[in-house]
Structure formats: C-alpha cells, structure tokens
Amino acid sequence: MESSRIAAAKDRAEQAKTLILAAALIAFFGAMALERGAHAGSNPTSSQPATSSDESDDGLGFFDNGGLAPSQGAPSTGTGTS
C-alpha cells in the first residue's frame, strides 16, 4: 500500500516535470516564432538597427556610475585600446 502511494507520487512528479519542460519549450519556440513574424518582410540589409517596443531599452537603467578623481601620482597601470 505504502509503496504504491510512493509510486503514484513519483508518477505525478514525473508528469509535472514533463509539463514544465513542455511549457518551457513551447514558450521558447513561441517567442522565436513571434519574433520571426514581427520581422517578416523587414529588409535584412536595412541601414538602421531593428527596434521593437518590447525589447527597446534606452540603457538608462543598465549603466551605473564608477568613481573618478584627479590623478595623484604615477599610474599603477593603464587603459590602452581594446
């Protein structure tokens, strides 16, 4: 009796895992399909970068400040060109 309850719980857990995986894949490919649909007909050699309202971000929340001050001595290292 006890073992059958455990087996049933395991089955339910497996089913839940499968459902979660399936939902993740559907969401993933759904997003890709929407993306393609949104850009269907757009010119791939356009001189402007593509924009879409759901992904536009002016970067104002992405960057934070560091700290600078006038130099006070010989440099410890340098910023060359990367």
Added chain:
Amino acid sequence: MNVRRFESMGCLVEVGGADGREAAAIERLFQARNRQFSRFRPESELSRVNRADRELIVVSKTFGQMVERALKAARATGGLVDPTLGAALRTAGYDKDFPELRPRPEPALAGPVGRWRSVRVTGRLLARPVGVELDLNGVVKGQTVDEALDLLSGEGFVSAGGDYAGRGAFDVALPAGGSIRVTRGGLATSGTTKRRWLRAGRWQHHLLDPRTGAPATSTWAEVTVSAATCLQADIAAKAAFLLAEDGPEWLDERALPGRLLSEDGTEVVNESWRRALSPTLAAA
C-alpha cells in the same frame, strides 16, 4: 604594490595586489575564457556553436550567461554593441589572431548586418538562425576582468588591454598621455589605433557598425569611459565610439564620464567627466 603580468586574449593582463594563489586563479580564469570564447580556435565552444547546422543548441552554463549579457548589452545600446557580427568580422579580414594578420591586396567587403534580435537564450538552451555567427568579444573580456577582480581578497586591480577594474583608488594612464584616479568601478577604452589591419591599402578595424556590417566610420580614434563595472564601461565606450559626434551626449544622458580623442589627437571630455574631476562641480 606587487603587479603580476601575463598574456591572454591577445593582450597584456596586469594584476595588482594579488598573492600567488590569487594571481594563479586569475590567470586560469583568463586562459579558460580564452579557450572557450576564441573565434580562432576550432575547438572553442564559440567555434562549435558557430559551426552548428541546427538552430537550437545546448551550451554550457557559462556560455549561456555570456550570451545573456551580450543581449542585454545590445538592448542597452539600441543594438550598437551586437554579438552577431562574427561573420562580418571575418569578411572584414579579422580572421585570425591579431598578431598574425598581414596586409592583403584584395579589398574588404561588408559582411552580414547585426541580427541580435534573432538570438534567444534560456539557461543552457541557445537558439539562433543557422549561419548567424556569434562574436562575444564585446562582453567576454570586460566580464572576465570584473570576475577576476572578485578573486582578489583585498585592494587591487585587474587590467587587460583597454579594460580596467579596481578595488581601492588607483591611478590609471590614459591613451595619448595623462592619467586619472579611478576610485571605484571600471574604466575601458575602445578605439581603432591598435586592432587594425590593411586591405587593399585601406585600414580596417574591429569596431563594426552593425547597421552596415563594415568597420565603423567615427569621429573618434579612442573613447575612454568610467562606469560601475569594467563590462559596463567597455560596452558604453564601444557605443559612444559608434555614435560618433553623438557619443558625448549619449554618455551624459547615462551620467557616464567619457574622454574622447579624435584622429588628430584633439581631446574632448563630456560634462560628466568634467564634473567628476572638479570637486566643486561634483558637490553641486
């Protein structure tokens, strides 16, 4: 302060303030990232992904996280810093490690334009159209510098090519002379004076305009930016370079100090840079 040096990712890496164990861990980190993300090593994970002939690929956790960062950088810069320019870089002639590049007589061609919006990543699942080649150099070096700094137990710095991050206040030399004290976060310089090569007698460089798939034409030769992290500074410096004369204002809108050098060596600093260096203005 003790400074240790080694070569990685095609540049000199300097580590200040590390003990022997920390310095070794930092070098291992750089070499591992170089092996994983090099475009020029056929066995790298990046090369394997770019060769894959199917849209959906399972990648390592580190790779997936780096792509996520690259897509965030693209979003934050309106697509200027685009991780899908691998094929365009090859077409422009950047097809081997930089020291091995030689002048060639044939002209460079424009490559595919940026397509960062066609890339999706969820954890270790990566999807991109077959043929879209990733180049994650725009984020890998800066992120590795930031992670390397986290391996230091005390004050110190990590500097790799143009990319710097420090804990504590350190004076850092600037391109074309002068220096500045970085009291917090990162500092990065992007420009065209080092990584460039000749094709049909014309200079090509690695900062591509994703709108054209060709080396960008900019007002600037070098752009140096300060930000909270090296990665942020590097991304902002690239974006400001590509924005040409709009670069200083774009940085100011984000309160990021920027120093921009034109081809003839003229120095321009934006308002945020001026404020950061003037105690009176900074306090206002």
